[in-house]
Amino acid sequence: MTAPRRSRPAVVTIGAGLSLALMLTACLGDSGGDNSSDGTIEVWAHSGQAAEAEALGTLVDEFNESQDDVTANLTLIPEADYTSTIQATSADELPEVMEMDAPTMASFAYDRKLIPLEGVVSPEALDNRISGVTESGTYNDETYAVGLFDVGLGLWGNKALLEEAGIEAPTTAEEAWTVDEFRANLAELAEVSPSGKAIDLGEANGFAAEWGTFTTTPDIWSAGGTLMKDGKADGVLNSQENVDALEEWASWREFADPNTSGSAFPDGQTALTWTGNWMYPTFSEALGEDLALMPLPDFGNGTKAGHGSWQWGVTPAAEGNTEAAGSFLDFLLRDESIATMVEANAAVPGSTSALEQSELYGPGKPLELFATNLESACGSDNVTQECIAVARPVTPGYPTVTSSFGSALLAIWGGADVQDELDSAARAIDSDFSDNDGYQND
Template sequence: MKKYLLFISLIVMVMLAACSSDEEGASGDEETTIKYAYWDKNQEDMLKDLVEEFNKDNPTIEITLELTPYDQYFTKLDAAASGGGLPDVFWMNGPNFVKYASNDMLESIDESISEDDLDTSPYPDGLLGLYQYEDKTYALPKDYDTIGLWYNKELFDEAGLDYPDESWDWEDLVSAAESLTNPEDETYGIAAFIQDSQATYFNTILAADGYIISKDKTQSGFDDPNTIEGIQKYHDLIHKHEVSPTHVQMETTNATSMFESGKVAMMFQASYMIPQFKANEYTNENVDVAVLPTIKKRSNVIHGLGNVIASNSENKDGAWEFVKFLSSEKAATIQAEAGIIPAYEGTQQSWVEATPNFNLQAFLDMAEVSEPYPVSKDTSKWATIIQDNLAKAWAGQLTVEEASEIINKEMEEILASE
């Protein structure tokens, strides 16, 4: 009898084990929770749609969204990093990337890309390069911003001028700005503002074949004659050609406000201004955008967000699956329909078609001639030096050459200490 009961018990145990195995097979891998941090509440609904789409093929990976406003975002991340508690996946931008990568806070994804034979060719080279450090890749691009030449069609029509196009060089821009400037009614051909380096003088530096920081992030480019030339040409719009409001005027009333009120005919500005120009009744009806003019070449800064994985994440496999999806063609299409330029080539048409009154193709064309946003470990330190000294040049307190010499010296000292 005892032998019989033992035999029955063994059979029951085997059956229970089999049932357990069947249940695990039906549900896939064990449940995994991925914390995903971001800072833009305007993208929250879109991110929820992405999570829902991701879970169709990955039902056992739960994604927890963590929103933190941008002005608190990196402070919170820094605190989490010191305590070993970074989110599994989180948004990263160019100015902060090197600090995190160089301090081993981020997981390199090169091996995962190789193992999955993932094609990275659909992403702009300049954007991929933004999230590479010491020959390692740490992020797949999510979206991007490029720079265009916004112009007022009404003012061009009144002056009898052709609109800017891909044939324009710097001389064409200056000539048109001179025709569009009318001191009597304080209307200017262009606004040579410097409050946003990404949208303004960084691009004239690159178009003049200069550079802001060397590719190995060890040298300043502000002793390069081409860099100085690119800054000088932009500076001359105020101090030589007198086709732009002065620096003081643009500190009192910002250049964008002047453009939105029809007092400025042209301005360099990024694709991230599209929602604002769409919302403004005057600009929505009267402005458009073209590619930037050439100096020695056509170029511009590209910047965009990347999705990174924390090096101390306990769920790296699940995190990689999510990161891979977030930069996939399917996810890019969802972003495009939500009004965000996706990084994945070939999915931007929905974004272009969403605003037919603006030539948004110009921003996609500028992505083809883009260079990564300049960064190092302590970007903010030398970026402040650049801004402060160029402001003095714009105000007439220094020449461009003098400002560049100071910037180069102090920037080199910071880079040497990194």
């Protein structure tokens, strides 16, 4: 008999822009349910960046105006409440189409709040996805989510401060600083940074939140570790590779600016910052030609970077009306729609054809590094030297994984023993997986 499914903590989502959530807007219809009889579908999305929400509203309007058969009603929900709202809503009360942060997909599929998209979304759209979007939208060999874009994580530098310190910025994965070089560079850059601190690691975003998991897992993957293997955390999460990697990460605190102003790097107070592509518009406007994009440091197994962002799925509420839901998703996955969205959020285009046309991510363009990283995307259970972009674990138990790991990160950053904290997190994760029969499908 399958063990009862325990409630799991909400994941604090990470999107193309880590911004304050907007209040509930654009509520144009009922919250959910089957509307197959009147050709109406309800659509839920998160309200992240204002420009992103505006772009989505424009796309919904364009879809509704493009044909007479289906009307999409859009409801935006504050980002901070978004995932917990879906978790608290029964499957039959969900909208036909909903957005979700990539690492939550498996949990919603396991809870039967999503249906497979083969036969719903066109084969052409599925085949056109970049590998990162495909990787993070697949669970148990079926597609449950599709995305307009993906994200990249990198090291950004102020060329003027780097030159003052006599440090050259690497531009490709092969040129990534070793972790020893990175540590030495932090010390030198702290000397030339006006704040006296070399780097903003995103401490203000909260290491216990999803930010912590997203931005520190590249360290452990690069060190040869990972979070889980074959549904187990003990002996994996608390491995010596992970302990060494996080001891190194915690040692950077003396060089890290807490960035209470929210603008330490673009204001020129720090020489480096560790964040994603969504900050490019802000950084580019502030630093211009002094802005450098670099790979994250190499701990020994090659530079690594996280990926996986907001994607779209279809719920059981659409059964009997999947053609309408599919037509909406096919519209969102057009290159023209993707272009509208990525112009607003500077994300990596989610289709191969849109990526080839990108003015930001194409060959020789300023953010080409992110696109190159995503060409070698892989899962966290099979991280190779050659793989760069790694998806967070695709498992229904991910909310427990990230919650436990995030709690350990916060304690470690505060000075707690790394081995003790990872041992505790591993026990909590394995206990939850045991209580839920390993999150195996019935």
